[in-house]
Amino acid sequence: MSGFGFQSPAQESIIIDAASGWPELSTGEFRQHRRIPEFFEEAVIADAINRSVAEIQQQLIKYVTGNSEDKDVTFTLSIGLVPDFSEQQISIYRGAVYARSHADLLGYFSAVDQKEAGNNKATDTAQQDAILAQSNRSVRLLLGLGRAGVHSL
Numbered sequence: 001m002s003g004f005g006f007q008s009p010a011q012e013s014i015i016i017d018a019a020s021g022w023p024e025l026s027t028g029e030f031r032q033h034r035r036i037p038e039f040f041e042e043a044v045i046a047d048a049i050n051r052s053v054a055e056i057q058q059q060l061i062k063y064v065t066g067n068s069e070d071k072d073v074t075f076t077l078s079i080g081l082v083p084d085f086s087e088q089q090i091s092i093y094r095g096a097v098y099a100r101s102h103a104d105l106l107g108y109f110s111a112v113d114q115k116e117a118g119n120n121k122a123t124d125t126a127q128q129d130a131i132l133a134q135s136n137r138s139v140r141l142l143l144g145l146g147r148a149g150v151h152s153l
Contacts, residue, residue: 096138
C-alpha cells in the first residue's frame with residue numbers, strides 16, 4: 001500500500017486534571033471544541049492543555065486569595081484551593097483553557113501542517129492574539145471582572 005491517502009489510526013484521548021477536583025478536560029474534547037485535526041500528536045496537545053490549566057488555575061487562585069478589596073469573584077474555593085464551579089462556570093473555564101491551549105499550539109500547527117493548499121494561517125500573530133484574548137475574557141468573566149480593565153502596576 002502506498003503512503004498516499006494513508007490515514008493514521010486515531011490516538012486515544014488523554015484525560016487532563018482528573019484527580020485535582022478542578023473540571024476534567026481531555027485532548028479529545030479539545031479537538032472537538034477547537035476543530036483540531038487528528039494528525040496532530042496527542043501528547044503535544046496534552047502538554048499544551050496542561051500548561052494552560054496551570055496558568056489559568058494559578059491566575060484564579062492568586063486573584064481569589066490575594067488581598068484585593070475590589071473583588072466580585074463569581075465562585076468560591078474549597079479546602080485545597082479547588083473551585084466550587086457551577087455548570088456554566090465549568091463551561092467558561094473549559095473555554096478559557098482550550099482557547100489558551102489553541103493559541104499556544106499555533107506555532108506547532110504551522111510547523112506540522114505545511115500544505116500550501118490548506119491556506120494555513122497558523123503563523124499569523126494577530127490570530128494567536130485573538131484566540132488568547134478569548135481565553136483572557138473567559139478568565140475575567142470567572143473573576144467577575146469586565147471585558148477590559150486597568151490595574152495598578
